[in-house]
Amino acid sequence: MASLENDLSAQEKEELNGSLPLPAAFINFLDENGLDPSIYSLADTIPRYIRVKPGCESEFADIEHELRCKLEKVVWLPSFFAIPPHVQIAGSKAYRLGKIYGMDAASGAAVLALNVLPGDHVLDLCAAPGAKLCMLSDILGSSGSLTAVDVARHRLAACRTMLQKYSLGDRCRLFVADGTSFSILPAVSCLETESCTMDGKDSTNKFLEWTSKRSWKDRKKQKKASKTTALHHTQPTAEPELIFYGRHSGVVGLCRSDLFNPICDNEPSTSGYDKVLVDAECTHDGSIKHIQKFEFWGWKTFQRRVLDAERTDNLLHLQLQLLCNGFKLLKVGGSLVYSTCSLTFAQNEDVVEQFLLKTPSAELQQVDAANNWPCRCGRIPKTLRFDPTTSQTSGLFIAKISKLGT
Template identity: 55%
Template sequence: MDEKAASVSKLPLPVAFLEFLARNGVDPSIYIAASQSTPRYIRLKPGCGTRITEIEEEVKCKVRKVSWLPNFYFLQPDVQIASTKAYQEGKIYGIDAASGAAVVALNVLPGDHILDLCAAPGAKLCMILDLIGCSGSVTGVDVARHRLAASRTMLRKYGLGDRCRLFVADGTIFSFIPPRVQSNFILGMDEESEIYKEWTHRRPCKERKRVAKARENASSQPFVKTQDPELIFYGSNSGVVGLRKSEVFRSVDDLEILQFGYDKLKLLTNGFRLLKVGGFLVYSTCSLTVAQNEDVVEQFLSQNLSAEMVEVEDATGWPCSPARIPKTLRFDPSTSFTSGLFIAKFTKLTIR
């Protein structure tokens, strides 16, 4: 047995997982690199670069800048940042560099309306909200309520929730466009419908009981795709305050989506449906298998004539490798010193 095979045999991985990797052509030794050399990454909120020396003193190690990713730094993998003053003040947060690259691939601009259809645990949401600044909005969707609640906690901790709304929903059927335009289309709306006031975690007793009962009923049943989305958070400038529930939770048609859908988003088939013409979609997964990446992209392109692959312009100089399909990228622990990540970027064309 050679040294590499011996190392693989000692990996603390379940046999079933090793068999899965073998079936999908993934070299298990990549997990050796992941466990031994992948550093701890952090992102500083813009304008907080002067805090580096303070952080180094607290964690007692060098904090080094990631040369290819703005505002990103890395530390030794075993360093804990939760006790640092900068973390407690919401000036830094942990996010893998590969995940940061997926956000950069979106080319987020102030004023964009962005949809993240797999938003938890929330680090990418924070980064996107940092980038849109004082205009635009972000809609985060996740099927797991407890994970999305953790995202809500992150947004509030870092003071980034003002232009964000969070829905517990199945991303494959989520069908709401940014509320910024909805009041233009409501005709004869239900006057009895609830009007959203400024969000607060301190809800009236009657409402808390209603939500708790609904949650209890939902938890006793398996999640089904027809289950109504639940809006669990919205910022004061997210476009929700002042709208009626019937305006936020209304059906939209394809023509409306083409004109007023999202500028940029993540996920794929349903995400592309909600993308407006000329918008951009980034499909990223933390999987290393071809079946969940290139095979999915090829099938998607064959079924969507208005979809076109585009280059990730910022990727020049990134420590990643080309994937099997031109214009797609792969990060992995041995090549990139990051977690594994696949990135593909699309735009929506007008079909004539």
Template identity: 70%
Template sequence: MEDMDRAEGSVPEPGEDKQEAPLPLPPAFLEFLSENGLDPAVYSTAATIPRYIRLKPGMESQIAEIEGELKCGLEKVSWLPGFYTIPPQVQIAGTKAYQQGKIYGIDAASGAAILALDVRPGDHVLDLCAAPGAKLCMLADMLGSTGSLTGVDVAKHRLSACRTMLQKYSLGDRTRLFVADGTSFSILPVNSNLRRMEGLTDLEENGSTFSEWTSRRTWKDRQKAKKANATGSQHLLAPSEPELIYYGKHSGLVGLRKSDVLCPAVNDETCTSGYDKVLVDAECTHDGSIKHIQKFEFWGWKTLDRRVLDAERTDNLLQLQVPFSSSPWFIVETGGHLYNTCSMTVAQNENVVQQFLSTQPSADLRKIGLANTWPCRSGGIPKTLRFDPVTSQTSGLFVAKFSKLPT
């Protein structure tokens, strides 16, 4: 799933130049909402939802300076550490604070989902469907100088944007990024590879090893990119095998054999070598991204039909979400596993959770204790959460957290 943070300057912000009116939603979308029991009135609340930004840790002393650049005050979000609200019409892309990586846009509901994962120092974390990268950055912030972070996305150009974001915010030292299909990704974190390589004294004699990462592409890679652009593929399809496009200098890969790092996991390894925490940010119809839906008035409602309402695409999403939610399960240790979407439909949320639980007897649905202080409501299944514009003053988001029972 993509965090639907607004691309700065890409489209005019609805309501900037005139009083906001109820959005004239097209009949096909109204039918979609009716079929899923959703109230179309929620899409007229976009102008009342504040814009959220996250302040990079350590930048608190510069708040006054940032406020001067933005020409507005930063209102602290009481229930979410490090988050602030600014007026919806404020643009941040042209400010030094944004360009220097001191602030970035991320919806408060998305920030809450990351907190629910309960990342601890030293954890090995997997972020599936990582683009465009705001959640990935927050995860890297929480890990600090310990553990590791692995980001996966099926679209290479989108994951390349994540790479740029990590470098901009100086958060990529312990991160590696794979272009891969999240439903079949099975590469273990670096800690497992170190265990497998115990006893090796000369890595160079045992195959090709990773040197420090560089942004310079080989001639072969440039030719592949040129060919993809010419055919219009834009790397939207994952390679047959995961492709590593970035690794930080402290990600643990430098000096390791490529054959060890890039080989898929086998079942007996995952009991002790899997990821501590996994974020399954599932691809969905994005109907809960209120401000994003509102932009289709400018982009054209036919684009909405193609991206959200196309029956074949919706059916494919529903068929994808259950295996997508469970595919990384066997490479998870006993730690947290979080499933979330920005859809407000039951079909893409509660139904997926129920199917997942029915197929994974070792999965235990967990209560999110932090939610006791959050402005959200319970989902249709106990222990799950729903954020929405009316209750939460955020975009719509569904969150379910699991742990893996010892076997």
């Protein structure tokens, strides 16, 4: 299959830099990583993808009429449709009523690769901005549980809004926490322990049904924390903050001390999550439409957020830590999907290779559904890569890993 690597002459680079709204520093970044800058000229040819909430299929005609375009079914991805890239959905009635939401098809593939089954307990370790979380919840339906974690409170609050908008939060619980050290097992594991069923526990310490109303004390505590915390790089407290839980998420009736009870080293082997998604923070260089936004945000902001050398070094370390901790929380026989929307080898294959070298109980797994996907194999066998030229999607890397028994 075609590679994204491309040796450009100095003249070609100069011409390309003049024809695309990309700063020289980014052109150099792409060149250093063997990536072809011309993919960013494809932004206007890549369709916009939407996911139609299951149960709304009978309303296709109304949705098409409102959006003034044809919904082209994505044959390899259930419930996904392609629409022209210029069509905006945010102002539509279907969007406001929670019938459709925007989500790149490659991101949908990452969720589908997990092969979530009824009754599974699923962990989304880097949940924001929430589209994958909604899809996971949709697939789970009325069984199992879904735990979402993100380090940024305001971004996780946006996830909460999405779950409520689409009526998908019944079996979900959301934690503001550092994904590299998060250690809370599925609620069902806590509920099955003797400590949770003991008589004589003070009922005031048990979780009641969730409400958006917070006490004055909680509001004051959060206001104080917000003043001392950067918006994007939130440093959470040692104990995760539970900001939402559905009625059937396993939290209602649970004692606080049991929910936040530290786990034993070998406990996840039998009581961990069945499926874990680690859609790790990255440079987002494969998200073509995301890169386009910096035309308005300013390329200096891009330089600071994406290309700063110290930040990229920290990212690589963070990605490996997230992968390691997600795998730690996975039960034996379970599956983990590691993904990023970067096209670089450093943030994808290199991270996976480092992880496999230090984790003998980890094994790369074939994504069976990918036989019909418009993607190509990564540098490591069994890994997958989506990109604009091959897939007509944004760039995405997927590696599926299973946990073997010791």
